[in-house]
Amino acid sequence: MTDDGFIALQGVEKVFEVRKKAGFLKRERRAVRAVDGISFAVARGEMVGYIGPNGAGKSTTIKMLTGILTPSAGRLRVAGIDPSRERRLLAHRIGVVFGQRTTLWWDLPLIDSYRLAHRMYRIPDARYRENLDRLVELLELGDLLDVPVRQLSLGQRMRGDIAAALLHDPEVLYLDEPTIGLDVVSKAKVRGFLRELNAERGTTVLLTTHDLQDIEQLCSRVMVIDHGRLMYDGPLAGLHEAGESERTLVVDLERELPPVEVESARVVRVEGPRQWLAFPAGRSAAPLVARLAAEYPLVDLSVREPDIEAVIAKMYAEKAVS
Amino acid sequence: MGEGGRLREGVRTYLMIAGMWVRSTMAYRASFAMTTFGNFAATFFDFVAIMLMFSRVDMLAGWTLPEVAFLYGLSGTAFGLADLVIGSMERLGRRVRDGTLDTLLVRPAPVLAQVAADQFALRRLGRVTQGALVLGWAVSRLDVDWTLPKLLLMPVAVLSGCGIFCAVFVTGAAFQFLAQDAAEVQNAFTYGGTTLLQYPPSVFAKELVRGVTFVLPLAFVNWLPASWILGRPYPLDLPDWLAFTPPLVAVGCCALAGLAWRAGLRSYRSTGS
DSSP, X not given: OOGGGSEEEEEEEEEEEEEEEOSTTOEEEEEEEEEEEEEEEEXXXXXXXXXXXXXXXXXXXXXXXXXXSOOSEEEEEETTBOTTXXXXXXXXXXXXXXXXXXXXXXXXXXXXXXXXXXXXXXXXXXXXHHHHHHHXXXXXXXXXXXXXXXXXXXXXXXXXXXXXXXXXXXXXXXXXXXTTTOOHHHHHHHHHHHHHHHHHHOOEEEEEOSOHHHXXXXXXXXXXXXXXXXXXXXXXXXXXXXXXXXXXEEEEESSOOSOOOOXXXXXXXXXXXXXXXXXXXXXXXXXXXXXXXXXXXXXXXXEEXXXXXXXXXXXXXXXXXX | OOHHHHHHHHHHHXXXXXXXXXXXXXXXXXXXXXXXXXXXXXXXXXXXXXXXHHTTOSOBTTBOHHHHHHHHHHHHHHHHHHHHHHGGGGGHHHHHHHTTHHHHHTSSSOHHHHHHHTTOOGGGHHHHHHHHHHHHHHHHHOOOOOOHHHHHHHHHHHHHHHHHHHHHHHHHHHHHTTOTTTHHHHHHHHHHHHHHHTSOGGGSOHHHHHIIIIISOGGGTTHHHHHXXXXXXXXXXXXXXXXXXXXXXXXXHHHHXXXXXXXXXXXXXXXXX
């Protein structure tokens, strides 16, 4: 096994047969291709974002990579293991965090869930204690260990879930929407931890998200999937180019003025003294802000990031034209 | 891993998770005490109904009250034990629907053991206690010449009956991989089955008795062993020695249920439905 194929997929397909009611006792069968021939390789220690609209095939891919689902066709290996055939062997080498489903024990203190993992994964005592101490420190769980999980906030619970997935030192960590519903501070904590985990311990991380900032701050590489196919695989900047996505600069001027005229940005909306300027997502906002501040009576401003759905939608529009 | 290793791993997982559930329940002690009592009371009144019936008649299809209580106690205890051990498997359909089954599939432990221990509830001891009390009362009132084989057959019948009911629970759960709302169908066989067994076989139509002997072998839980112990004629004129076969029937049922479970899980992993 070469290292650049730590996670390797070749022509992986997943076809579901959906039965639909078509009258009394009659069922219509229809084959749905949730994943339609996907190939990619992730090297050990990479941190990759896996994005796409709902129903694009993201979670089906993750379920195949974790051994939950058996692929209909193609070849799939994680750390040299065929996940669906050796599910339990693989379980020792991967960590999984489902953003919307906690694996922690609701009515028990947080530490109890960790003790269960200790026994279930047969983690040697010394290593368990070492990992627990480290995770508790990095994820700031010290005061929470004796608190029943049901009393934790969403952000605290997410950090608790991440620690639970890492106690057995997995080489790969799958995160399904790890920042969904979290406040800004919690998001920053989770992202900071993941960056450190990846840098210090070389853990390979694959994450699905709806939050483009997760990708921006964490992943050097992003894969876009839609309709079961890989639409894009490369750096985030390239995605913005491919999708011609734009960031939006919202400026508040001292008074109502005609649309501002400035190079490399165009006004898309004016509402009283507030104006919306679109500029390419690959560019920095700084020069634009500097020029505006020099030429116009600026009171306040903010930058809005494009969301993934918009980027992907644009990518499609582009494809349809070309 | 051999079958022995698999079994050990399964039991280990089961005990770990059941233990976690017991501690979870203990977080709400008052609620635990009340539901345990409720469980006991509900089944207790179940038997009171039979006693009331006997206040009007002396015999039910030729069986006296202690004899019917003996049937009731055997099946009630066997079912109560099975319900205690894996009764929560009927929740599998819900886990499939809401996707939480996936969180069990990424752990390095057998899924069947994890699902069987899911929501393990000690309050179900209420039903076992009630069944055992009725059984004890019946034994004290029965006019039976107790020999060693007769005494031994009782615990064997209870444990085998537990095995047969467990097999029904597992098969029902395996079916829920295909039809997630099948819990009610399963209940018809488990709760319905145990209610059926509370009455002597002579009450029922021959076709039904045949069904629960040869198709779904519930007759081996209590009808056959009890008929032998009480010296009653067998349902369907079956041979005498069948009273000693419940352990074999239980092992056979569990093996079939294991196959059904495997097929169900395989189907889930290939369809994800």
